[in-house]
């Protein structure tokens with residue numbers, strides 16, 4: 001890949017976006033030294049697959065595009081890094097669409113409680129019309145987004161005080177939720193006491209008893225060692241969550257087209273592999289988490305969904321998202337929620 005005057009100028013215009021960066025042993029300085037941030041530790045499949053992708057990108061661009069990974073909220077809590085992504089302080093960021101809704105309101109629609117019955121339905125929706133709808137909303141808000149969403153998983157509920165088996169168990173329950181109106185609204189509908197806390201502070205919040213519970217997919221329970229600060233794990237499967245791989249528009253536009261293609265192809269291929277890894281983990285981790293000390297219980301989702309319906313949760317969010325978006329969701333899941 002050659003660097004021509006045009007993209008040198010574009011790079012200069014983009015400020016410090018592409019300061020040359022030389023790694024020991026590298027034959028040449030990279031033309032583009034970019035950062036990618038996320039909230040996961042290095043051992044989560046997100047970062048395992050991301051490391052492979054950035055290595056392939058470096059090689060396939062002959063050293064021109066060098067993307068460094070900043071895992072575990074090293075660059076800040078999710079809602080802060082979203083600000084950095086918009087300003088260009090970080091070039092790429094993996095973020096839950098539900099948290100992203102603090103900037104792109106309708107991007108949280110995949111997180112509507114109890115909407116998705118299984119992974120099959122999730123991937124058809126997110127690789128189909130629902131995903132395309134969310135990406136359109138994200139692009140309208142001025143961000144770049146890769147085609148393939150990465151998997152976080154179906155979310156389960158943990159507690160230090162009692163297992164959650166019925167909606168009544170959530171009444172008055174102090175539960176940490178990620179920063180997003182959809183999460184707060186759902187737990188408010190259950191009569192719980194949700195507290196919006198970024199992932200970077202969750203472990204401490206549980207340890208110090210600011211909250212009694214939290215909810216996350218099993219793969220996160222494992223990498224975050226949740227058993228150290230939680231006792232009960234209830235398989236509520238209450239929502240499906242993923243990570244969009246987002247880009248800053250100026251930083252993306254500064255890349256030559258050929259490099260954009262290489263970056264997108266590798267990120268999207270990595271997403272496919274990460275999905276397989278995370279699905280396998282979410283299906284197989286129960287035994288390991290029990291051995292670490294978690295007490296599991298199964299949950300019938302029906303009374304939870306009924307409770308949300310009675311509380312007007314679905315009707316309210318249909319109004320908030322609008323008829324067009326809601327119809328795409330209901331078509332994707334093959335049933336009506338309101």
Ligand code: X2X
Pocket residue numbers: 039096099152178198199215216217220241
């Ligand atoms: O913050 C969380 O709980 C996490 C890790 O699941 C998300 O990124 C939404």
